[in-house]
Amino acid sequence: MIEFKNIYKSFSSKNILKNISFKIKEGESVAIIGQSGEGKSVLLKHFNGLMMPDSGQVIVHKKVINELSFSKLQSIRKNMSMVFQFGALFDSLSIKDNILISLDNNTSLEAEEKENRVAESLNEVNLSNIDHLYPNDLSGGMKKRVGISRAISIKPKYLLYDEPTTGLDPINTGKIIKLMKKIKKNKTITSVVVTHELKIVNEFATRVIMLKDSNIVFDGTPKELNSSKDKYIKSFILGKE
Amino acid sequence: MYSLFKYPIKKILSLFEEFGRFIMLIVNVFRSYSSWPLYFNNSIDQMIIIGTKSIPIVILTSFFTGMVSSVQASYQMESSITPKWVIGSLVGETMLLELAPVITCLVLAGRIGATIAAELGTMRVTEQIDALESISLDPIAYLVFPRVLAGFIMFPVLIIIADIFGISGGVFAAATSLDIDTYQFMKGFKTWFKPWDAWYGIIKGLSFGVAITSISCFYGFYTKGGAAGVGKSTTSSVVVSCVAIMLLDYILAALLL
Numbered sequence: 001m002i003e004f005k006n007i008y009k010s011f012s013s014k015n016i017l018k019n020i021s022f023k024i025k026e027g028e029s030v031a032i033i034g035q036s037g038e039g040k041s042v043l044l045k046h047f048n049g050l051m052m053p054d055s056g057q058v059i060v061h062k063k064v065i066n067e068l069s070f071s072k073l074q075s076i077r078k079n080m081s082m083v084f085q086f087g088a089l090f091d092s093l094s095i096k097d098n099i100l101i102s103l104d105n106n107t108s109l110e111a112e113e114k115e116n117r118v119a120e121s122l123n124e125v126n127l128s129n130i131d132h133l134y135p136n137d138l139s140g141g142m143k144k145r146v147g148i149s150r151a152i153s154i155k156p157k158y159l160l161y162d163e164p165t166t167g168l169d170p171i172n173t174g175k176i177i178k179l180m181k182k183i184k185k186n187k188t189i190t191s192v193v194v195t196h197e198l199k200i201v202n203e204f205a206t207r208v209i210m211l212k213d214s215n216i217v218f219d220g221t222p223k224e225l226n227s228s229k230d231k232y233i234k235s236f237i238l239g240k241e
Numbered sequence: 242m243y244s245l246f247k248y249p250i251k252k253i254l255s256l257f258e259e260f261g262r263f264i265m266l267i268v269n270v271f272r273s274y275s276s277w278p279l280y281f282n283n284s285i286d287q288m289i290i291i292g293t294k295s296i297p298i299v300i301l302t303s304f305f306t307g308m309v310s311s312v313q314a315s316y317q318m319e320s321s322i323t324p325k326w327v328i329g330s331l332v333g334e335t336m337l338l339e340l341a342p343v344i345t346c347l348v349l350a351g352r353i354g355a356t357i358a359a360e361l362g363t364m365r366v367t368e369q370i371d372a373l374e375s376i377s378l379d380p381i382a383y384l385v386f387p388r389v390l391a392g393f394i395m396f397p398v399l400i401i402i403a404d405i406f407g408i409s410g411g412v413f414a415a416a417t418s419l420d421i422d423t424y425q426f427m428k429g430f431k432t433w434f435k436p437w438d439a440w441y442g443i444i445k446g447l448s449f450g451v452a453i454t455s456i457s458c459f460y461g462f463y464t465k466g467g468a469a470g471v472g473k474s475t476t477s478s479v480v481v482s483c484v485a486i487m488l489l490d491y492i493l494a495a496l497l498l
Contacts, residue, residue, distance in 0.1 A: 050371050074377040081375070088372035091364075102376040150376075 001025055002047065002158070002190070007056035009042060016042050017053070018214035024207075026157075029184055029191040031205035031222075035236070038211040040194040041085070041162050047192060048080045048160065049073045060158075078106045080158040081151035085166055087143035089135040089150070095122070096131035099150045106154040121153035122146075125179055141172035145179065152183055159183070161193040165200065173197065180204050198237065201225065210236070263459045266381070270389060270455075273382035283387035291353050291388070291454070292395030296402060302348050303403035306340050307332060307410025315419045325421045329429025332411035337438045338498075341403035343490055346449035349399070350482035354457040357388055358478035361461025362471035370462070385458045389451060396450025397443045404442060445493055452485045 002024040009017040016039040024030055032040050045051040046058050052066045059065070060076055068076065081102075089098050099118045103109060109117060122128055125145040135143060144164060151159060164180065165173040177200055184191060184204065193200060201208055201222050208225045210218035210233065218225060218233055225233065235241060314331040361384060364370050373380045408430065415421040460478035464470045 045371070048375055050374055070379070074379075077375060077377045082372070084368045084372055086367060088368040090369055090372070101378070105377045154376075 001059075001061070003057075003059040004046070005057040005059065007043075007046065007053045007058065009039070009046070009051070009053050015214045017046075020056070020216060022209060022216065022219060024190060024192065026190055027188055029204055029206045030193070031201045031208045032192065032194045032211065033196065033201060033208060033236070034211035036196075039214060040211055043211065044082075044160055044162055044192065044194045047158070048077050048082060050082075078154070079156055080160065081154060081156040082160040083144070083147045083151045083162065083164055085163045086140070087135070087147035089138075089143055089146055091135055093134075094131065095133050095135070095138075095146055098135070098146065099131075099153050102150050102154055117153055121149040124152060124183075125149045126175075141168050141175065144168070144172075144176060148176075148179060148183070157188075157190060159189045159191045161191065161195070163194055163196070165195065165197045173199070177203055262463065263456070266385065266459050266462065267455060269381045270385050273379050273386060276379050276382035277386055280383055280387050283383065284390045287387045287391035288395050290356070291391045292398060295349060295352060295395075295399055298348060298352060299345055299399050299403050300406045302344055303336075303341055303407040304410035304413075306344050307336055307407035307412075308414035310335055310340060310407075311411040311414040311419065315415070315421075324429075325419075326425045326429030326432070328415055328419065328421055329411070329426035330433035331429075332415075332426075333408055333430035334433055334438060336407035336411065337404055337434075337442045339490075341407045342400050342442045342445035342449065343486065345399060345403040346396070346446065346453065346486050347483055349396070350453050350486060351479055353392070354453050354478045354482045355475050357454060357457035358461040358464075358475045359471055361458060362464035362474040365462065365464040366467055366470060380462075385455075385462065388458055389454045392450035392454030393447060396446040396453075400442055400446030404439065441493075441497055444497065445490065448489050448493060449486050452489060453482045456482045456485060 004020055004022050007017050007020040008015075020043065032043060034040050042051060046053060046066075047060070049058070049065045049068075057064045057066060060080075063072070063076065065073060065076055089095075090101070093101065096118055099121060100114060103114045103117055107114070107117075118131060119128070122131060125148050127142060127145055127149065130138070130142070130146075135146070138146065148164070161180070165176050168176065177197075180191070180193070180200070181204055183189060191204075193204065195201065205222055208218065208220060208222055209216055210225070212232060218228065218230070226237065228234065311328060311332050314328045314335075318327055318331070361370070364384070370380050370384070373383060412423055412426050415426045416423060457478040460474040460481070464474040466473070
């Protein structure tokens with residue numbers, strides 16, 4: 001289980017997160033939504049300690065990760081993968097090495113097993129036979145799928161997605177959502193996705209958390225979100241002021 | 242009155258803050274010592290980028306510097322009572338003590354410093370450094386340590402190359418335009434030569450190498466913003482590296498000569 005307890009975060013004098021508290025149970029698929037600049041990605045980066053709160057606690061598996069040493073934090077990260085907004089693939093490494101570097105650091109597999117795992121995870125995102133290419137050879141959509149492939153290769157317990165469909169055309173958006181659903185169906189993974197895409201909220205998430213003015217203004221199911229009478233939520237869903 | 246001093250005070254405070262963060266980065270490089278053996282291969286790659294690939298520009302710069310210093314020394318010593326071999330002494334000493342290490346490192350601050358800052362800065366703004374951290378890698382041990390180690394090892398080597406080609410440039414200019422043959426030039430060079438002078442230049446190279454690579458890593462690693470942020474980091478890394486070279490040059494001269 002992951003628990004956020006009274007999280008505060010600010011940059012310079014601007015409050016980004018104010019007294020944020022919630023719990024995420026094993027196997028849940030949570031979508032974090034809100035307008036641009038509301039601190040969704042900042043919140044996501046608190047899950048794996050890429051950002052630390054100014055005050056409050058982030059608890060993963062009963063461990064307060066913002067109080068852990070770097071080496072203990074690394075052991076928590078071995079069960080947690082993140083898919084970045086634009087893939088964040090390492091330019092100097094081939095696709096195969098991009099996945100291998102994660103396997104080398106997070107698993108104790110033998111060399112042959114690692115090779116198989118690379119092929120298996122690329123196959124899962126329908127990108128077989130591209131392992132010799134470099135990130136610059138791929139399109140935006142392919143980079144995101146390789147990013148997902150790298151994330152699932154270590155078979156994590158928690159999968160964090162940071163705006164996985166941003167900047168993609170509707171066809172590639174559909175592919176990514178289909179892939180996310182497939183991963184969720186095949187594996188017992190707890191997923192957290194930061195998104196603007198209501199299709200992800202409705203088709204993928206089992207729970208929605210909405211941020212506004214540094215606070216949580218909605219926490220419920222997608223169905224409850226869609227039937228909400230709240231003026232702000234309605235305007236967010238309809239895309240009108 | 243307060244508003245008059247507000248900007249300079251703010252600027253000075255931010256300089257101290259920046260210096261503190263730089264020191265913390267260096268401390269964290271040493272803290273990550275347990276991961277160093279894992280990244281020696283990365284260090285070798287960096288030695289090729291920083292060292293081997295810089296050899297042509299080092300040869301070119303030092304050869305011309307040697308030629309210019311030979312011509313200028315001859316111009317300043319134009320007198321019937323000064324023997325011609327003194328040119329060799331002057332060129333040799335200035336190359337070993339000052340010109341080879343300083344000119345080479347100023348050029349490398351541009352070449353290596355900008356490359357490192359731009360590379361790490363781009364990795365920061367495209368979240369590649371976050372990605373490294375998220376896959377349980379220590380980004381400081383993986384990115385900063387190999388570059389600083391490569392600078393520590395390769396800069397002295399580049400200084401030796403600069404010494405050799407600088408003096409060769411001096412010999413060439415003396416022979417072709419000053420009517421001083423190689424024998425006379427080398428006689429002058431040997432007369433004033435002390436082995437410590439060569440060691441002093443190498444120590445300078447080593448210090449400048451660590452300064453350039455660590456400063457560039459610092460600016461690259463903590464880049465903020467998008468493409469503009471990368472540009473700002475690159476500029477800052479080159480400017481601060483050049484200032485650091487000059488400052489270290491004085492400190493080393495005061496301490497070691």
